[in-house]
Amino acid sequence: QVQLQESGPGLVKPSETLSLTCSVSGDSFSNFFWTWLRQPPGKGLEWIGYVYYNGRTSHNYNASLKSRVIISADTSINQFSLQLSSLTAADTAVYYCARARAGMTSSYYGLDVWGPGTTVTVS
Amino acid sequence: DIQMTQSPSSLSASVGDTVTIACRASQSISTHLNWYRQRPGTAPKLLMYAASSLQSGVPSRFSGSGSGTDFTLTITSLQPEDFATYYCQQSYSVPTFGGGTKVEIK
Numbered sequence: 455q456v457q458l459q460e461s462g463p464g465l466v467k468p469s470e471t472l473s474l475t476c477s478v479s480g481d482s483f484s485n486f487f488w489t490w491l492r493q494p495p496g497k498g499l500e501w502i503g504y505v506y507y508n509g510r511t512s513h514n515y516n517a518s519l520k521s522r523v524i525i526s527a528d529t530s531i532n533q534f535s536l537q538l539s540s541l542t543a544a545d546t547a548v549y550y551c552a553r554a555r556a557g558m559t560s561s562y563y564g565l566d567v568w569g570p571g572t573t574v575t576v577s
Numbered sequence: 578d579i580q581m582t583q584s585p586s587s588l589s590a591s592v593g594d595t596v597t598i599a600c601r602a603s604q605s606i607s608t609h610l611n612w613y614r615q616r617p618g619t620a621p622k623l624l625m626y627a628a629s630s631l632q633s634g635v636p637s638r639f640s641g642s643g644s645g646t647d648f649t650l651t652i653t654s655l656q657p658e659d660f661a662t663y664y665c666q667q668s669y670s671v672p673t674f675g676g677g678t679k680v681e682i683k
Contacts, residue, residue, distance in 0.1 A: 498677050499621065499664060560668070561672050562626070563626050563627070565611075565621070566623045570620055
């Protein structure tokens with residue numbers, strides 16, 4: 455059974471860069487959209503972007519965050535990572551990694567496996 | 578971006594009730610619509626994909642319908658674990674979510 459687990463700092467300073475890692479266990483890394491999302495306190499869900507690997511790597515990012523986001527993958531250890539730069543208090547949120555099966559679009563079959571989430575506070 | 582609007586934002590119901598949640602897209606998304614349930618302090622769980630397909634392992638009391646811009650999620654025989662917040666998400670383009678519908682105990 456596939457499991458995802460986020461890791462990274464819980465507290466980061468304004469203007470710094472956040473680095474989070476998602477470890478994938480129990481399944482192949484290929485042919486899935488490995489996705490990051492976030493949820494500010496008391497608010498809804500925001501899609502950040504994904505990395506997709508099928509022998510080659512591709513990405514797509516939320517346009518509102520694109521200038522500050524990098525999502526990368528290390529397929530040798532089944533991990534993918536999020537870097538978010540120039541942090542402000544508005545980036546305070548629970549960050550989730552999730553998986554979507556390859557389909558017509560990056561989430562056609564839905565985000566079917568999620569990590570438990572990690573809380574990041576910018577202060 | 579495609580905007581997703583859910584209604585109502587909250588509702589009260591009792592165990593055993595049937596509830597319906599609506600989701601409207603700002604443009605046609607065919608059947609590219611997913612539904613999630615999120616209990617407090619936990620990650621969202623996928624319930625339905627492609628508007629009306631039940632995710633593996635999800636109870637059959639959940640059903641979805643709709644196409645184009647208007648969609649609904651129906652929960653029959655509401656169970657204690659169903660008191661949670663529900664989100665729709667369009668998968669037609671860059672994913673966006675509705676604002677959520679909180680189902681509370683009456």
